[in-house]
Amino acid sequence: DVKVTQSSRYLVKRTGEKVFLECVQDMDHENMFWYRQDPGLGLRLIYFSYDVKMKEKGDIPEGYSVSREKKERFSLILESASTNQTSMYLCASSPPGGGYNEQFFGPGTRLTVL
Amino acid sequence: AQSVSQHNHHVILSEAASLELGCNYSYGGTVNLFWYVQYPGQHLQLLLKYFSGDPLVKGIKGFEAEFIKSKFSFNLRKPSVQWSDTAEYFCAVNARSNTGKLIFGQGTTLQVKP
Numbered sequence: 001d002v003k004v005t006q007s008s009r010y011l012v013k014r015t016g017e018k019v020f021l022e023c024v025q026d027m028d029h030e031n032m033f034w035y036r037q038d039p040g041l042g043l044r045l046i047y048f049s050y051d052v053k054m055k056e057k058g059d060i061p062e063g064y065s066v067s068r069e070k071k072e073r074f075s076l077i078l079e080s081a082s083t084n085q086t087s088m089y090l091c092a093s094s095p096p097g098g099g100y101n102e103q104f105f106g107p108g109t110r111l112t113v114l
Numbered sequence: 115a116q117s118v119s120q121h122n123h124h125v126i127l128s129e130a131a132s133l134e135l136g137c138n139y140s141y142g143g144t145v146n147l148f149w150y151v152q153y154p155g156q157h158l159q160l161l162l163k164y165f166s167g168d169p170l171v172k173g174i175k176g177f178e179a180e181f182i183k184s185k186f187s188f189n190l191r192k193p194s195v196q197w198s199d200t201a202e203y204f205c206a207v208n209a210r211s212n213t214g215k216l217i218f219g220q221g222t223t224l225q226v227k228p
Contacts, residue, residue: 004157031213031214033214033215035218040123040220040221041220042118042120042204042218042219042220042221043158043204043206043216043218043221044218045215045216045217048213048214048215050213050214056213058215059217090158092158094214096214097214098208098210098213098214099146099208099209099210099213099214099215099216100146100165100208101214102148102160102163103160103214103216105157105158105159106157107157108157
């Protein structure tokens with residue numbers, strides 16, 4: 001079974017804090033993704049990575065950065081958390097092959113910024 | 115810009131009723147199409163996908179979807195829903211010119227009454 005794990009299910013942070021969200025996959029997938037999920041807006045892609053140390057901006061990268069030092073781990077960083085970053089964050093991974101492959105999702109981290 | 119639109123945001127059905135959830139996308143090129151489902155408290159998971167061939171595709175748990183190229187649509191159907199189908203459903207599109215990037219619709223919450 002493919003497994004994508006995220007470091008926390010729930011997180012509460014204060015405005016201005018630096019926040020790290022960690023994602024680990026155990027299937028040796030090349031591609032990894034970070035989304036945020038908001039009611040009525042669906043999933044929106046923040047960043048993705050198709051290889052170690054490679055990253056590409058998604059549709060809403062502002063206020064976020066990412067790090068991928070090892071193939072299995074993809075971190076999302078909120079440099080200075082703001083209240084409008086309160087959301088559910090989903091990590092996903094997929095094998096190479098462009099968009100022909102299913103993405104496998106983690107359980108999500110519900111982040112609240114006070 | 116590419117976009118995906120799901121017309122029904124919240125659907126309430128009784129058990130044994132038939133289901134059709136609409137999905138339209140805006141992209142003129144060749145696409146890969148997906149439906150994902152998120153059951154309460156569970157990970158987002160793949161329901162079915164379409165790449166090419168027979169435009170009527172079957173997925174898990176009795177779901178099917180039909181790709182109509184002329185209408186840019188990929189509607190999800192199930193002849194008879196069960197209480198266990200209560201979930202949020204997301205349509206997603208990959209433009210084959212991209213990497214594995216998916217564009218998701220806003221999601222449809224389905225509530226099935228026993």
